[in-house]
Amino acid sequence: MRVRGRLRTLVAGLAAGGWFPALAAAAGEKQEKLVHxxxxxxxxxxxxxxxxxxxxxxxxxxxxxxxxxxxxxxxxxxxxxxxxxxxxxxxxxxxxxx
Amino acid sequence: MDFLTITLPISGVAINPLLLVLLGVAVGVLGGFFGMGGAWMVTPALNIFGFPMPFAVGTDLCHMAGKSIISTRRHAKFGNVDVKLGLIMLSFDVVGIEIGARAVMLLERFGLAGLVIRWVYVVFLALIGSLIFYDFIKKRQMDKSGGDQSKSAITWHETLHKIKIPPMVNLPMAGVQCSLWLPATVGFMVGLLAGFLGIGGGLLMMPALVYLIGCPTYVAVGTDLFTIMLAGFYGAFTYGMKGRIELLAVVIMLAGAAPGAMIGTIATKYIRGYGIRLMFGATVVCAMVSVILKQMGQGGAASWVIMTAVTLMTAIVAIGMFKGAARELRERRLSHEPR
Known part of the structure; x- marks a missing residue:
């Protein structure tokens, strides 16, 4: 149970740390710069x-x-x-x- | 050719200026000949050359306005520009563009904008292409059976001219007298479609002027260029304020577009109106094939179709112009020779 709990914490940490948002952003189109x-x-x-x-x-x-x-x-x-x-x-x- | 590469000062794009000159020549020839801005070929080409999309659109609009000055000026001297008709259509065109753009925003909310726009575009290009080819075939049949040579094969405009809702307007260059509401409605509908499809509108305006208003092909080309020039300056202003114009690229492209626009405009002097319509129809079909390929995820093939069509059409128009000019010079020399 402890191992599973740590895994869950690791996954949540990775998601919050930017892995999932980065993956989601990579799936979309490249954004243009707003100010040039x-x-x-x-x-x-x-x-x-x-x-x-x-x-x-x-x-x-x-x-x-x-x-x-x-x-x-x-x-x-x-x-x-x-x-x-x-x-x-x-x-x-x-x-x-x- | 790397030694020729320059870095454009505002966008920071590194490019060979010869490419911009050649693009300017091609769009000048076809724009002057067909009476359109050519955004459907310039914007993707600039994007392929490395311009970010907003810079490609802004730079194209500014260049389009400059190039249209050259073509409109020449067409006006041939008596091909109906300023009154152009101004009426343009004022209702902008209202249509605004409503069309709002419809796109609505579709975007449902996540359908890209798909719907592309297929509506394909349907309209198919309709315009079929209409032009049908008109051409019918005209040939009429000519063979000894019909009136000056009469058009498709005469929808004659029916529309019977609607006499005041005020009536006289459009001397186009040789048309009709209700003001006819060009106003046609301008509005063209604007609505252009705003919805996100295109300049020349591709729609030219056939609309011919088949719905009843303009001769040359007057349709000249008047269309006049409206494109005004719309191009408005576009250049808004994109300039947003900082999305690369002035140096505009200047280089204009240097190529100037001889190109001259060749395209003078070619209308030697090529019959129905020849212009037929080539316009072929160009519309190529644009349609390109959009279908893009929709199928074949972006490379779509660009290839557009570039090949542009190169071929430019070559055909230029050959037509040079042949006509050579014939005119030969005839003039013969008429001046002592007998």
């Missing part, structure tokens, strides 16, 4: 500026990200239009129908 911080060590220039901004001012980071995306999209669209125009394609109309 950019590692600025070894960064410089553009990357350092944006990583710092990311860590310190999320709103400004978001607005600058969107602004860069808009400027890049508009500029690249304009440049591509000019390049295709230089090849000689007519980009003002379409001939094919449904």
């Amino acid at each position: 911080v950019a590692d600025t060590r070894g960064l410089s220039g553009f990357n350092l500026y944006f990583a710092d901004l990311y860590n310190t001012n999320r709103l400004l980071f978001t607005l600058e990200t969107i602004a860069i995306t808009i400027v890049m999209g508009a500029t690249l669209g304009f440049v591509m239009d000019k390049l295709v125009g230089m090849i000689g394609l007519d980009l003002s109309k379409r001939d094919v129908k449904e």
Whole structure:
């Protein structure tokens, strides 16, 4: 009886000590980090500026990200239009129908 | 190629930038051609490249918005964007998305979300794919029997246009006059499904614009891209505030997406509307097969199907564009030569 009681205590101790919760957690999906911080060590220039901004001012980071995306999209669209125009394609109309 | 690997400053993901450029090119070509954001291919690809899922979604949304500026601008110059139609549909689309997302939360409480969402997704992709192939076959039969070439094979929109509940709206670019409640209801239903399925909605919006609103395929593509651009910026804002955008990856992908979007958009100049619909149908079927494989626990095979479909479609669209462009240049040279 004593041995059985000690075994029971050992199992309970292991469970409380983290074995069972660890097993249960291993069965689930890996959790994403809730708070992410950019590692600025070894960064410089553009990357350092944006990583710092990311860590310190999320709103400004978001607005600058969107602004860069808009400027890049508009500029690249304009440049591509000019390049295709230089090849000689007519980009003002379409001939094919449904 | 290890010497080319860079570490992205915010997510800390180490990646070869060439992969991002190639992904940008592929999604630019297909997005510009079919009028969709391409989240169904970019998000899993970024995840495979090592991006944590929230970063993959946020980065994709931001890149999608930038890429859509290029395609929408070009489509607008071709006269393919109906801004009024896009704005009406988008305003009801967001309401639908919110309700769809709440339905998912409800299902999640019962532990059914993943299973139900995947099978509803498969059913809808199967329906859209079958509809497009049926439409294509019927159109060919109509053409062979000498029917009106300008008429669509499926004319559900004509029946829907008979509903004259005021106010009526005139949509000049789409060439449609209908009750405001038609695009509003269609936008709401597309949003509801998109919110429920957790997808951007381009995959649903394009066929809805063609078959339910009655837009020509080109206007459906252009208008869809316009709504994707606005939705993409909203998504970029929310994910940016949550700190889940990798700006450097967005910039690199946009550099690839710019020529890609140009190729895809210009290809619509040379490929007939029904050709676009047929290729869209094939892409939808590949997406459906991929979801079924994922449901069966075959994640590797699912990614393989998507990547192969993306590569093949990109190659077909690019070849179509280059052939058309070569023909146009040849014809122009001949017309300028002295006789």
